[in-house]
Amino acid sequence: MSYFCLKAKQLFKMSDDVLKYNIKLPEPTLRRLPWYLAYLKLLKDKGEESVSSTQISKEINVDASQIAKDLSFLNITGKTRVGYDVSSLVEVLEDFLGFTKTHRAFIFGAGSLGAALLHDNGLEQYGLRVVAAFDVNPKKIGTIINGIPVYNINDYNQKREELQVNIGILTVPVDKAQSVADQMIEGGIKAVWNFTPFRIKVPKHIVVQNTSIYAHLAVMFNRLTYNAIEKSEKK
């Protein structure tokens, strides 16, 4: 047990070093790391102590060499013939991905998708705590959704200073996406998680993460139609 604790501490230190070295990880790597984490957590729950990149590769459908390369960004190397230590790897990944810290966020637009996200307590497990929502609709202002208050958008600047929030989740209608993004950034938001299908423009130092779940729907519908046609042609 003490070995693992020591090991984890060493690795935590390393992961801090990576941040200190100021490495901007490639986005594809950052997107794959949570897949590894999900699988490693399963292994950990099963009581597995070590895992090889080949073993991860079989489960995740990513080349073993790619996995080793991705994990090397975290300064983690497996041992020959033993592989990676599962517990340490889980801890380092969670830490490195920012899931162990609490990042406070505001939601802009308590409409359908905004309200949906307010209901997702799972976000907090991944380090995101939504502390308030903002809207312009008088019917929504003053309400509480899943324990989170909905304020008037006019109170945003004051609330941001009070609550020290850096992240804004954008779930307003498309025609308001740019103007609300501008307002968020002017008030001090440093990262915009954009759930609208609109491509917002932001200053260079602002982080934008686009998550258009409806675009994913389009891909799925197209593939479904394609498969149905292919199947009917084979008959």
Add this chain to the structure above:
Amino acid sequence: MSYFCLKAKQLFKMSDDVLKYNIKLPEPTLRRLPWYLAYLKLLKDKGEESVSSTQISKEINVDASQIAKDLSFLNITGKTRVGYDVSSLVEVLEDFLGFTKTHRAFIFGAGSLGAALLHDNGLEQYGLRVVAAFDVNPKKIGTIINGIPVYNINDYNQKREELQVNIGILTVPVDKAQSVADQMIEGGIKAVWNFTPFRIKVPKHIVVQNTSIYAHLAVMFNRLTYNAIEKSEKK
């Protein structure tokens, strides 16, 4: 007006042809098309009648040549010095992307994220109607969330036949992701919209769309930390 109707009908026919020609569009194109659609709808609301790819390019930050190429998959070509007809383009895009049809879906796992998606009425605007959810938790079974019933997972096969559903939304815990996906497919689901961070394995003819919003969080956290470090180093 009649010109537009005629034009739209011609274009609808063309879009049917594309489906008949069995074109599997590249995923990057399919992901960009909804961005164009969102912008075009804004233009339409403003009463704009035509738009050039250069104009779209400026707003969306995609090369004009790429836009023209993407739209050519839909058999749509702009007119020299006039551009694309906005209304027709909106209609063809919505039709082509599958947003005008109603695709029925089941949600598997009425936990935090599942319940969140049950609250998102916006999905229906994009052609997805969630008609039921399934869970194993006795406290959830028999409840109704946002008008949508939650059934026992054991009733899935019967409900699928009754309701003729092809799409399953996977929002179960990671350790159940693969077994529930297997069950969905065995019961007749043709497309799995996977919101878990687990990489499920499916037979070749099954469509999988991975939407791991938590992986997007990881990317955002990393960029935010990187920007903060960069800024402090500049000081």
